[in-house]
Amino acid sequence: MSELSQIQRMIRILQILSSGRKVTTKELRRRFDDTVSLRTLQRDMLTLSDSGVPLINEKLTANENTWYLMDHFKQFIPIPLEMNEYLAMEMLKANLSILKNTSIEDDVEKLTKKIEQILPDELFLQATASKFSNLLTNYSMGQYDYSGKNEIINKLIKAITKKRKCLVTYDSPSIQKENKFYSEPEKLLIYHGGLYLIFYVRTQKEFWLLAIHRILKLEVFDEVFPDDHPFNEEEFVKNRFGLFSGKPEKIKLKFDKSIRHYIEHNHWNATQKFSSDKKGNLILEMETAITPELISWILGWNKNVKVMKPIILIDDIKDLIRTMKKQYKIK
Structure with a gap:
């Protein structure tokens, strides 16, 4: 370490003390790689104290003092940025x-x-x-405009950070009517241009997902919910393909070798495994629920992918193709 001026040493001392720890002059010397003498550091500490810096000095032994800053002063110490x-x-x-x-x-x-x-x-x-x-821009097609959900987002942040129970009024597309229920908010999730809430349902002992743009009203209570349900993100996403969850099935897909570079370097599911057949085609195996999102993703690769198993997924895709053929009047 090159020789430091007194002002450089004192700034560094203040930054070290801003952590809130009590520090001895010997510890400070080690932080300076032993390039500064104890006598010099002691003089620096006295200079800081004489300059009005609220340093507290406590004697540990006959030859050693410990120093620390009064709490109210820490917020004024500049933090160097690179x-x-x-x-x-x-x-x-x-x-x-x-x-x-x-x-x-x-x-x-x-x-x-x-x-x-x-x-x-x-x-x-x-x-x-x-x-x-x-330097960087983020392009996300179909991103939702959350300017109208500002109050709800702020309430959710409060509920998550303070662990407050909530009453949610939700526009549920599955039942096509408003639905009210209690929730224990855990975390916000960004996915494909949408903002979602992961929350705990105590009656089911499960974590569920809500689309924030479908929350019509949110009431945050003073009641603090118990911290007795640790959230395991790895387990939460393990059998999901995207957002949807369900009973996991063993999925096996074969991708034409011409597009394997679009597939094999991406993370699609926590259980994914890749291999190749004799012709160089890519085989993807994973355990996940058969959901509309999975089927849509498979069809997005059109003729370049073939479902090998399970038969239930093959039948679902066949039924969908038949429906599309009727829609476009293809014989």
Whole structure:
């Protein structure tokens, strides 16, 4: 480590103390790779204290003191930022396009401006001159406009973070009427341009999904639900193909070798296994529910895919093709 000036040392000392830990001068010396003497560090600490920094000094032994900051001072300590960290923030912003025109977008913009205020001058000038906000864009066809669900999204965030029980009024497409039920919100999920809620149904002892754009009304109660149902994301998605769930079946698909590069490097399902036949065609095997989303995905590859098993999936696709032929009057 190159020799540091006193001001550089003191800034680094403040950053170390901002963690809230009590630190001895010996520990500080180790943080400086033993390149700074104990006497120098002790002088630095006294200089900080004399300058009005609220340092608390407690004696451990005859030759050792411990130092820490008063709690109210920690928020004023600047945190150094590097360009890659700033770029990472801009890239994360681009992936929040689904929350465009909501108060969350406004909050992210406020956060960005606060971060820009603590950027070193040379990084700030580079960031503004280079237009890093154009670094990444997120294109999602069919993305839902959630500007009209701003209040519901904010209530859900409160319910999730504070573990509050909710009463949901839901526009259920399956029963074509409003449905009311209690929920224990767990997590928000972004999928294919849509925002969904993962919530716990205590009567069923299961986690379910709701489309947020179908929530008509949300009432958040003061009642805190018990934290007795740990959410296992791996188990939740294990037998799903996309969002839909159901009884898992052993699926086997054969993809023509001409499109295997579109398939074999992607993650489709937690149970997927790939292999090849003698002609170089790609075989995909997985255990997942037979759902409209799975069938739609298979048909999307048209003649380049063939269902090998199970027979129930083959029959479902045959029935759908017959219906489509009638619709388009194909004999």
